[in-house]
Amino acid sequence: MIELGGLVVKASIVELTNDDRAIIYGALLWIAAKLQSDEGEQAKRLWTAKGRQAFDAERRE
Structure with missing residues (x-):
């Protein structure tokens, strides 16, 4: 569950929705x-x- 929550944060969903x-x-x-x-x-x-x-773009950064 923690990893799934991390994806929500990683996709900027928390920021874009003001949590x-x-x-x-x-x-x-x-x-x-x-x-x-x-x-x-x-x-x-x-x-x-x-x-x-x-994911591929992140790996290249």
Whole structure:
């Protein structure tokens, strides 16, 4: 759980939402609904690619 919270911080979500937990929770619920929809596989591919790019960019810094 600590690592998952770290990803929220790393993605600047805490800063961008002024640590508003309702916004963060709502966004996570939206993500879950998207993944359960007909567009779920497409979203997974897109988000996986974006996440890998971000991790790779960090490694190069």
